[in-house]
Amino acid sequence: MTPVLETRALETTTPVLELDDVALSYRGSAAPVVRDVSLTVRAGHSLALVGESGAGKTTLLRLLLGLARPTAGTVRFDGEPLALRDREQMRRFRRGVQCVFQDPYSSLDPRRRVGAIVAEPLRSLGIADRRTAAPKVAEALERVGLPADAARRYPHEFSGGQRQRIAIARATVCEPRVLLADEPVSALDVTTRVKIVDLLAELKQERGLTLVMVSHDLSVVASLCERTAVLERGGVVEQGDTARVLGDPAHPYTRRLVDSVPRLPG
Numbered sequence: 001m002t003p004v005l006e007t008r009a010l011e012t013t014t015p016v017l018e019l020d021d022v023a024l025s026y027r028g029s030a031a032p033v034v035r036d037v038s039l040t041v042r043a044g045h046s047l048a049l050v051g052e053s054g055a056g057k058t059t060l061l062r063l064l065l066g067l068a069r070p071t072a073g074t075v076r077f078d079g080e081p082l083a084l085r086d087r088e089q090m091r092r093f094r095r096g097v098q099c100v101f102q103d104p105y106s107s108l109d110p111r112r113r114v115g116a117i118v119a120e121p122l123r124s125l126g127i128a129d130r131r132t133a134a135p136k137v138a139e140a141l142e143r144v145g146l147p148a149d150a151a152r153r154y155p156h157e158f159s160g161g162q163r164q165r166i167a168i169a170r171a172t173v174c175e176p177r178v179l180l181a182d183e184p185v186s187a188l189d190v191t192t193r194v195k196i197v198d199l200l201a202e203l204k205q206e207r208g209l210t211l212v213m214v215s216h217d218l219s220v221v222a223s224l225c226e227r228t229a230v231l232e233r234g235g236v237v238e239q240g241d242t243a244r245v246l247g248d249p250a251h252p253y254t255r256r257l258v259d260s261v262p263r264l265p266g
């Protein structure tokens with residue numbers, strides 16, 4: 001039967017990223033912010049994290065990035081526990097997993113030219129020096145639809161949508177396998193939003209990029225992510241195939257989330 005075969009095929013590939021029974025409590029807070037979360041990110045199966053404000057979505061991304069340490073459970077990268085002191089693993093990790101933060105204004109250094117900002121991962125990972133970085137930066141900027149002279153300009157000379165493109169160029173310049181994106185389109189107007197979604201879809205298709213994305217916009221989730229995990233107060237209430245989770249929710253919380261999407265009258 002096909003479903004069984006599909007499941008087996010999925011199980012034979014090692015997950016790129018994995019959370020295994022992860023919990024996180026902040027010092028002084030009564031309830032854990034994340035509890036008993038198990039998630040698997042496999043190549044080619046982009047994952048959306050959805051849930052109300054405060055559900056713990058950004059915290060999960062921070063755990064996946066090693067920016068927050070779990071109080072219980074394990075975060076794995078390519079099947080191995082993430083060890084921040086293992087320099088060799090960290091290098092592979094930063095090469096393979098990049099991120100775009102929610103706010104394209106605060107995440108770009110205003111004093112540096114866009115060319116230097118986009119080149120930063122190439123330099124810090126030792127992939128390229130000043131001279132050899134230039135063509136890679138130009139290619140990354142072109143890929144996200146920015147003009148060739150963008151490299152010489154400063155972040156404040158660009159619009160919000162363009163800055164989000166700069167952030168995506170920086171995160172993809174070293175050809176990562178996984179891109180973690182926290183609300184990558186929420187600060188943008190509808191037209192720009194569509195363009196960024198198209199860009200992410202193109203990166204998935206042409207570069208084989210796997211996305212792990214937080215979004216309140218369920219239509220964006222449905223168009224970009226094969227899988228969805230629904231978070232409520234730090235716990236995953238349901239996860240699975242996006243079409244199934246959003247089309248036929250098994251959990252009342254997911255149903256409320258889906259039903260709360262505003263619809264145009266008529």
Ligand SMILES: Nc1ncnc2c1ncn2[C@@H]1O[C@H](COP(=O)(O)OP(=O)(O)OP(=O)(O)O)[C@@H](O)[C@H]1O
Nearest residue numbers: 026027029033051052053054055056057058059060
């Ligand atoms: N540094 C911190 N110290 C204490 N509590 C924190 C800290 N960071 C986040 N929290 C708490 O953890 C919970 C989850 O926060 P998180 O930012 O992950 O939510 P979110 O799902 O990303 O929400 P939003 O959709 O508003 O971005 C919240 O209750 C928040 O107050």
Ligand SMILES: [Mg+2]
Nearest residue numbers: 057058059182
């Ligand atoms: Mg958040």
